[in-house]
Amino acid sequence: MGKGRNTAPRDTQAVCAERELEEKKDAAGAREGQRRRQSPAERSRGGATKSPLVDAAKRCVARMELWPGIWPVLLLLFLLLLFLLPTLWFCSPSAKYFFKMAFYNGWILFLAVLAIPVCAVRGRNVENMKILRLMLLHIKYLYGIRVEVRGAHHFPPSQPYVVVSNHQSSLDLLGMMEVLPGRCVPIAKRELLWAGSAGLACWLAGVIFIDRKRTGDAISVMSEVAQTLLTQDVRVWVFPEGTRNHNGSMLPFKRGAFHLAVQAQSCPPIKTSIARRSVASLRGDVRYGCCPQCPQKG
């Protein structure tokens, strides 16, 4: 009995203590839930912690809440460009020219990506130049350029020869493609080889690259080309000015093209082809004159 009397209040005490503990747990859970529902900024305002690192992190999170996010910023930039580009196009002729040139280069890089797998089937082969030529011919229509070719019949149908041409702009490529004879490869500066997909496409089409800074090396390459000219029924296109010249005049000719014709003397000498007007203005008509063979032999 005494035992029973003594246990009853102890049980009541234990139950009370348990309830008290549960209530405390519930209150703590509710506080935690409320804290989780608060935003990081509210939490950061809710009093500084003792750790400066945690405080700094909290401030950082609060600041991030002010940052609208990447997409609104990108949208704003896009709208700005949408307004800026047409304004520049209509108000600044040089900006217009720049955009046209940027598109020209970008388009060629894109076309080259398409051309590479097709050309790769044959490997490095001058016949691939036909593919590049066909893929480039439409560009004149994009710019509304009308090309008039005169004297194309002066190109001999089969024998090897060297074509020399003036060079005013990278757009001369368009004129060159209009009249490029079969199995004819241009000589280009070595830097073009590194022009991304265009460089690789050029390499696959057998473009001959020379290092203009190393005359000795360039001469050896030209000598090899002379042999190829003789043995593989190939023609070579050289820009003897050696660089672009925008001012309408002609620079003194480098001698490589002429040495080449002399070294490959058993084949006919130089064939001259001069673009009288370049397509540098990126509009209008372009005349392309192909002159008869030069009569001289070395």
Ligand SMILES: CCCCC/C=C\C/C=C\CCCCCCCC(=O)SCCNC(=O)CCNC(=O)[C@H](O)C(C)(C)COP(=O)(O)OP(=O)(O)OC[C@H]1O[C@@H](n2cnc3c(N)ncnc32)[C@H](O)[C@@H]1OP(=O)(O)O
């Ligand atoms: C569908 C997707 C398509 C994607 C691809 C896009 C397009 C693809 C299609 C085609 C791409 C083609 C692009 C072509 C355009 C590229 C045009 C250019 O890159 S132009 C620049 C490169 N070209 C040249 O430089 C012209 C050739 N240069 C020469 O011939 C030079 O003579 C030289 C060999 C480089 C040497 O130049 P250097 O500055 O040193 O001057 P010199 O000429 O005075 O020569 C010095 C000396 O050497 C003698 N010499 C020269 N050559 C020879 C030789 N072959 N053999 C023996 N001796 C040589 C020369 O006589 C001089 O001596 P000397 O003074 O005693 O007479």
Ligand SMILES: CCCCCCCC/C=C\CCCCCCCC(=O)OC[C@@H](O)COP(=O)(O)O
């Ligand atoms: C991932 C790499 C990206 C590289 C991007 C390079 C951009 C070039 C893009 C496209 C190439 C277009 C091919 C044009 C061919 C015409 C080449 C040309 O005309 O070169 C000039 C050369 O004759 C004389 O050079 P300089 O006047 O001496 O200077």
